[in-house]
Structure formats: C-alpha cells, structure tokens
Amino acid sequence: MKSYSASPSTFKNYRGYLERLILWSWIFQGKSVLDLVRTDAEAFLAFNKSPPADWVGAAAMRRFTQKEGRLAFNERWRPFGVKVTKADRKRATEHDTKPVVSKKPSAGSEQLIYSVCCSFYDFLLQDGVDIANPFKSIKRIKETRLKRRPKALTTLQWDYLVGEAEAMADEDPKHERTLFIVVALFAMYLRVSDLAGRDNWQPTMGSFERRGDSWWFDVVGKGNKERDITVKDDFIPYLKRYRESLNLSPLPYKGEDTPLLATVHGRSGITARQIRNIVQPVFDRARARMKAEGRKEEECQELMEVTLHWLRHTGATFDAKHRDSKHLQMDLGHESLSTTQDIYYNVINEERAASNRGSIRGR
Structure with missing residues (x-):
C-alpha cells in the first residue's frame, strides 16, 4: 500500500x-x-x-x-x-x-x-510469496455503467449564490476572499484541494500566468498531477477585485509568491475544512433569500445539500453546452475523455429530449 x-x-x-x-x-x-x-x-x-x-x-x-x-x-x-x-x-x-x-x-x-x-x-x-490469487479465478466483475448525473446547481440557484457572495463582499471587505473562492471554484472547475494546496505544493498568485493573450492557472491536482487551466475573461475582474482588497497590483506578475489564500491574520495557506467553513454562510444566505422571495421549496431545500464540489460540477455543466469536450476534459483534469462526456454531456442529451416534447398533432 x-x-x-x-x-x-x-x-x-x-x-x-x-x-x-x-x-x-x-x-x-x-x-x-x-x-x-x-x-x-x-x-x-x-x-x-x-x-x-x-x-x-x-x-x-x-x-x-x-x-x-x-x-x-x-x-x-x-x-x-x-x-x-x-x-x-x-x-x-x-x-x-x-x-x-x-x-x-x-x-x-x-x-x-x-x-x-x-x-x-x-x-x-x-514479492516472492508462493501463493495463488483466489480472486483471479473469479470471472472479472463487470458492473453496469450508468450515466452519471453531476450534482450541480440550477442557473437560478447559481445566480442567488453568486449574488449573495457579492453582497457579502460589498458589506465587509473580509468577504472578498469568500467571493473569490466561490467564483474560482465555479469558473475554473477547481477541487477544494486546488485552492488549499497539498503537502508538496501551495498555490500562489504566481500560479496565474499570462501567456500571449490568455491567462492560465497552474495547479498540482489530484494524484499530484500538474495541469494548467484556462482562465475565463469574465473571471479576471473577480481576480482584480480580490487582489486590490489585499493592496496588491490588479494582476499577478510572473513568479509572484504571494499566497493565493491566507487567514484573516495573514498566515499563508488555509485548509480545505477552513475553505468550506468560509463559504458555508453564502449557501445559507442564498437559501434564506430564495425562501424569502417565494422560490420553489425543493430548490431552496437543495441548497442544504450543496458542497463546494458542486461548484466545480456547476461550472462544467454550464460550459459543456458550448465547449469542445476535449478542452473541457483537459481543464477538469480527467484522465479519460469518456468520463467528461458521460458526466457532463449527458445533461445536453436531457435538454435535447426536453426540446422535443411538442405534440405530434397541431404543431
């Protein structure tokens, strides 16, 4: 092991x-x-x-x-x-x-x-042990491969969520970090560990790098595998806003070693658990606002189940409609293209079916 x-x-x-x-x-x-x-x-x-x-x-x-x-x-x-x-x-x-x-x-x-x-x-x-493998004599187990449904927010839920994150940042500058985390997880399909770092790697502002006309975010992801992620143009204003709240220049520079996330006391690096605790109030506020405005009960209740990993799925689900599946796979860091297609492009099939529910007679 x-x-x-x-x-x-x-x-x-x-x-x-x-x-x-x-x-x-x-x-x-x-x-x-x-x-x-x-x-x-x-x-x-x-x-x-x-x-x-x-x-x-x-x-x-x-x-x-x-x-x-x-x-x-x-x-x-x-x-x-x-x-x-x-x-x-x-x-x-x-x-x-x-x-x-x-x-x-x-x-x-x-x-x-x-x-x-x-x-x-x-x-x-x-390792030299003289032994027969008792499992090898069993016919290899094949389980039914089901289409996986990503746990993702609806467009309405996401609008409420990002709206509350922005409101919190407007109310208190300490929540600029909260807003940055929420939008980064969504926009770049990040896992929490991509922001919290690992034993052998910690993200810095220098993890953002401009190459030509595009911005990229370099991470050491799941399985300690390096990957670079394309950064949306729409994300850059959030990055600038966050950096300016830290009294930094609007955009990162090459090799900048400023920690990407720090505690309110300035200590570099925060854990995955701390990140979850930071963002939880956003989910709570979004749910409360949805209830107050009379939204459907099931959509409000679903926000009780939301984890940060849903934000990764939400961003990828939204973008699958207009992105090449290979490009999405590379940004997500999936080993197999079929994984990306099974999870996210099944959603497109559901929308395709929904658009074909008209009456046979009297179209």
Whole structure:
C-alpha cells in the first residue's frame, strides 16, 4: 500500500478494503489471507454487500485517538462506515435534534474491492510469496455503467449564490476572499484541494500566468498531477477585485509568491475544512433569500445539500453546452475523455429530449 501513499484517496481505499479482508479472514474464516481459496474470495465479496451490524459505524470515525500523548485504538471505529448527509446535519441543527444516520453502509464498489484484492495478491506474488490469487479465478466483475448525473446547481440557484457572495463582499471587505473562492471554484472547475494546496505544493498568485493573450492557472491536482487551466475573461475582474482588497497590483506578475489564500491574520495557506467553513454562510444566505422571495421549496431545500464540489460540477455543466469536450476534459483534469462526456454531456442529451416534447398533432 505504501506505493499508493502519494495519492491519499487511493491509499485510503486500499487500506480500508485490505484491512477489511484481513479482519474478515481471521474472524469469519479462521484463517490467514495467505490460505484463502476461490470460495473464500466469493464469500468475502458477498460479505461486503451485507455486513453485520456490529461491523458498521460512523464513516468519519477515526481508527486511532490521542490518549495521554499517544495514539490509542478507537473502540468505536468499524470497518464499514455510514454517512450523515450535509442536509441531515443542517436540519438537525435547525431543529435541535440528532441527525438521521443512513442505515446503508458505504461498502464500496464491488468492482473496486475485487480490483484491490487482486492487486494485493499480485503484489505478494511479485514479492516472492508462493501463493495463488483466489480472486483471479473469479470471472472479472463487470458492473453496469450508468450515466452519471453531476450534482450541480440550477442557473437560478447559481445566480442567488453568486449574488449573495457579492453582497457579502460589498458589506465587509473580509468577504472578498469568500467571493473569490466561490467564483474560482465555479469558473475554473477547481477541487477544494486546488485552492488549499497539498503537502508538496501551495498555490500562489504566481500560479496565474499570462501567456500571449490568455491567462492560465497552474495547479498540482489530484494524484499530484500538474495541469494548467484556462482562465475565463469574465473571471479576471473577480481576480482584480480580490487582489486590490489585499493592496496588491490588479494582476499577478510572473513568479509572484504571494499566497493565493491566507487567514484573516495573514498566515499563508488555509485548509480545505477552513475553505468550506468560509463559504458555508453564502449557501445559507442564498437559501434564506430564495425562501424569502417565494422560490420553489425543493430548490431552496437543495441548497442544504450543496458542497463546494458542486461548484466545480456547476461550472462544467454550464460550459459543456458550448465547449469542445476535449478542452473541457483537459481543464477538469480527467484522465479519460469518456468520463467528461458521460458526466457532463449527458445533461445536453436531457435538454435535447426536453426540446422535443411538442405534440405530434397541431404543431
């Protein structure tokens, strides 16, 4: 697993699934993972679909806790995690009740678990362990590939959201940073980590670079992969506004090392959690304004579920209507063009179908 440590999400998946396999092997089968056979492998895949209740806990529960300055095993941790949605947490806070916990554990994709286990046994073989791969003898699992629907805001919701972000910035200069974050995530299809940075990289004002007539934003993204993103002309006024609030020149200069985001006290760099906390009031204000102006209840309620990642999806969904899919793929940082097409261009198909709902008679 150490070979995947540079990619936190991949490392987390591998660790979680292999940990689950090892525990299941000892506790349920009474044997080492080195002694599993095909029937055991099939039983393990089936086990992931319906684990016992005492193997299920809160998804956010950490494996270890700090105790007297040392790491101690957290007895509340479980191999399967259930999630409390953001909307459920918000409702619980508003009504001063406990949030509703989903009864369905996040078991993970059967295909992904299968692939991880196969990879684990292949590693053992390559490392000189004389062992048969019990998962390899199972016919490769193929799951139905469904069209993915991006979690994105409607045009109306986005208008309210950016409107409230601008109003907050007008009311208090400290929210110029808030407005910049909201528009940057939307306009450049950024992940939160693209603004928060990583262990080996932190974004600066110099990450914006002018090349010819165009502006680009350079990031070290998911999987520590470098990519450059085209910057919309319409985004530049927001960049200027933000920089001027920091008493900087209107536009960045080559090699500028000013941190892209800083705390209100001037400390460079802020975490993803801090970014989420900074933007949450914008979602709350937009929802309150929509309710006050009598907008549809379902559109108001949906803003309780919105996360910052929706802004990335929203920007890409809006732009898919008039951008080449390859160009959109490169700015999003997707490995595969089919990923971009499946997620964002399916929306265009829905609009195409909606435009063809006229009556057959009396057109």
